[in-house]
Amino acid sequence: MESQGEAGRINQRRRxxxxxxxxxxxxxxxxxxxxxxxxxxxxxxSRATVYRYFPSVEALLVEAPLDGAVPGPAEVFGGDPSTDPVDRADRAEAILHDMVYRNEGQLRAMLAASLQRGEARAEGVPVRQNRRMPLIRAALAPARSRMSGEAHDTLCAALALMYGVESMVVFSDVLGIGEAQARRIKSWAVRALVRAAMEESEAHASSTRNVMPRASGL
Amino acid sequence: MESQGEAGRINQRRRxxxxxxxxxxxxxxxxxxxxxxxxxxxxxxSRATVYRYFPSVEALLVEAPLDGAVPGPAEVFGGDPSTDPVDRADRAEAILHDMVYRNEGQLRAMLAASLQRGEARAEGVPVRQNRRMPLIRAALAPARSRMSGEAHDTLCAALALMYGVESMVVFSDVLGIGEAQARRIKSWAVRALVRAAMEESEAHASSTRNVMPRASGL
DNA sequence: AAGTTTGTGAGACAACTGTATCATAATGAG
DNA sequence: CTCATTATGATACAGTTGTCTCACAAACTT
Structure with missing residues (x-):
C-alpha cells in the first residue's frame, strides 16, 4: 500500500x-x-492517543457533541400555525435557553476557548459557530415582510445578545441570577424588543422617518 | 504586639x-x-509573594485595573439636569461601550479567566466585578419611583445583558459586527427596553395586572 | 539598643499540559 | 499465513500552576 494519509485505517481512527x-x-x-x-x-x-487527535484540551471540548441536538428552524417551527413573531421569538429563546443551561459546562469551555484567540491561535481550530441566527430569523419570518431590512437586521442582532451562552454568563457570574429568573427576564426583554421593532415599522409605514439604524453583514 | 491581622504593616501590604x-x-x-x-x-x-495576595492568576487578572477609570454614577450623572431615563440609559451605555472597546484585550482575558476553570470556584474570590449595575441604577433613578420593584429589577437585568463585555463578544465573534454598528444596535435596544418598561408601568398604574416578572437578588 | 512580629525570597514539591521517542500490537495486503 | 504498515501504549521531558517550608530582613514595640 502506498497511498498514505487518507486510506490508512480510516474506520479505526474514526471510531x-x-x-x-x-x-x-x-x-x-x-x-x-x-x-x-x-x-x-x-x-x-492512552493520553498520547488523545493528543494525536486533538492538539489541546480546549480543541477537544469545543468539538464534543452537545447533549440533545440543537433543533433547527424546521424542527421548531415546522408544523407550527402560529404567526405572532413575539410568541415565536419567545419560544425560540426558551428552546435555546434549555439547551444552554443543559450544556452549561461545555458551552462555558467553548466560549473560553474562543476568547483566547487573542495572541497566538492555531490554524485548524474551529471558530465559533452561530446556532442562534437561523432560529431568530425563522421566528421573525412572519414579520419579515412588514419591516425594512435595516429594522429586521437590527432586531436580529439585538435578540442575538439574549439568545446565547453569553447571557447565561452575565446572569450567573455578574448578576447571580438563577435559571428560572434568567428565563423570565429574557422572555420579557425578547417580547419587548420584537414588539418595539414592529411598532416602529408600522409607524414608519405612514411617515417617512426611520427610527432604526442599519445593521448589515448578518 | 499581639493584635495581628489588621494592624501589621498595612502600608507595605497595600503598596x-x-x-x-x-x-x-x-x-x-x-x-x-x-x-x-x-x-x-x-x-x-517573587512568585510566592504574588500567591500570598492572590490565590490564582484568574483572581489577579479580574482585579487588575482597567485603562481609564470606569466612571462611577457620580461622574456620569453628577451635574446632569436630564431626567429622561431613556436618554440616561443610552448615555450610560455609550460610556461603558467606549470603555469596553478601549480595553478589549484585557476584558477578553478577564472574561476567559473567569470562565476557565469554572469547577473550583474559591469562596471569597469574586467571580466577576459588576461595574455595570451602579451605572444602570443611576441612569434609571428618575424613573425608579414610577415603577414597581419587580419591573425595575427586570429592566436592570435586561439592560445588563447589553452593557458589558459579553455583548462585544457576541457582536464581534458571532455576528461579525464592528464597533460603530454595535453601538447603534445597542442604543436602539436599550431605548426600546427602557421605553417598554415605562409604558408597562404606566399601564399597570391604572390596571392591576403586572406584566413584568420578578427579579430579585440584584 | 535590644527582641519580637511579619512581609518577603528562595526553593522544593505534586499536578497538569503539551511534545517527543520508542516499542508493541492491531490491521490490511500479498 | 506472512509481512509491512500504522495506530496505539508507555514512557520521558520541559513548562506552568498552586502549595508548602524555611530562612532572612524589614518593620514595630519596649
Whole structure:
C-alpha cells in the first residue's frame, strides 16, 4: 500500500475519535471540567492517543457533541400555525435557553476557548459557530415582510445578545441570577424588543422617518 | 504586639498589592496573557509573594485595573439636569461601550479567566466585578419611583445583558459586527427596553395586572 | 539598643499540559 | 499465513500552576 494519509485505517481512527469525543461529552455532562488524563481514562485510550487527535484540551471540548441536538428552524417551527413573531421569538429563546443551561459546562469551555484567540491561535481550530441566527430569523419570518431590512437586521442582532451562552454568563457570574429568573427576564426583554421593532415599522409605514439604524453583514 | 491581622504593616501590604495589580494591568495592556512568573517579574516581587495576595492568576487578572477609570454614577450623572431615563440609559451605555472597546484585550482575558476553570470556584474570590449595575441604577433613578420593584429589577437585568463585555463578544465573534454598528444596535435596544418598561408601568398604574416578572437578588 | 512580629525570597514539591521517542500490537495486503 | 504498515501504549521531558517550608530582613514595640 502506498497511498498514505487518507486510506490508512480510516474506520479505526474514526471510531477512536468518536470514542474520545463521547467520553469528553460524558464527563462534561457530569459537570466536571476534565483534563486530558480524565478523557483518556474515560475513553479507554492512552493520553498520547488523545493528543494525536486533538492538539489541546480546549480543541477537544469545543468539538464534543452537545447533549440533545440543537433543533433547527424546521424542527421548531415546522408544523407550527402560529404567526405572532413575539410568541415565536419567545419560544425560540426558551428552546435555546434549555439547551444552554443543559450544556452549561461545555458551552462555558467553548466560549473560553474562543476568547483566547487573542495572541497566538492555531490554524485548524474551529471558530465559533452561530446556532442562534437561523432560529431568530425563522421566528421573525412572519414579520419579515412588514419591516425594512435595516429594522429586521437590527432586531436580529439585538435578540442575538439574549439568545446565547453569553447571557447565561452575565446572569450567573455578574448578576447571580438563577435559571428560572434568567428565563423570565429574557422572555420579557425578547417580547419587548420584537414588539418595539414592529411598532416602529408600522409607524414608519405612514411617515417617512426611520427610527432604526442599519445593521448589515448578518 | 499581639493584635495581628489588621494592624501589621498595612502600608507595605497595600503598596505591594497595588504594584502587583499595576504590573498585571501593564502586561495585559500589551495584549499578553501573563502568567504568575511574568507578573512577579514585572512587579519586582517573587512568585510566592504574588500567591500570598492572590490565590490564582484568574483572581489577579479580574482585579487588575482597567485603562481609564470606569466612571462611577457620580461622574456620569453628577451635574446632569436630564431626567429622561431613556436618554440616561443610552448615555450610560455609550460610556461603558467606549470603555469596553478601549480595553478589549484585557476584558477578553478577564472574561476567559473567569470562565476557565469554572469547577473550583474559591469562596471569597469574586467571580466577576459588576461595574455595570451602579451605572444602570443611576441612569434609571428618575424613573425608579414610577415603577414597581419587580419591573425595575427586570429592566436592570435586561439592560445588563447589553452593557458589558459579553455583548462585544457576541457582536464581534458571532455576528461579525464592528464597533460603530454595535453601538447603534445597542442604543436602539436599550431605548426600546427602557421605553417598554415605562409604558408597562404606566399601564399597570391604572390596571392591576403586572406584566413584568420578578427579579430579585440584584 | 535590644527582641519580637511579619512581609518577603528562595526553593522544593505534586499536578497538569503539551511534545517527543520508542516499542508493541492491531490491521490490511500479498 | 506472512509481512509491512500504522495506530496505539508507555514512557520521558520541559513548562506552568498552586502549595508548602524555611530562612532572612524589614518593620514595630519596649
Amino acid at each position: 477512536t475519535r468518536k470514542d474520545i469525543l463521547a467520553a469528553a461529552a460524558r464527563l462534561l455532562r457530569m459537570g466536571r471540567s476534565p483534563g486530558m488524563d480524565d478523557v483518556a481514562a474515560e475513553a479507554g485510550v | 505591594t498589592r497595588k504594584d502587583i495589580l499595576a504590573a498585571a494591568a501593564r502586561l495585559l495592556r500589551m495584549g499578553r496573557s501573563p502568567g504568575m512568573d511574568d507578573v512577579a517579574a514585572e512587579a519586582g516581587v
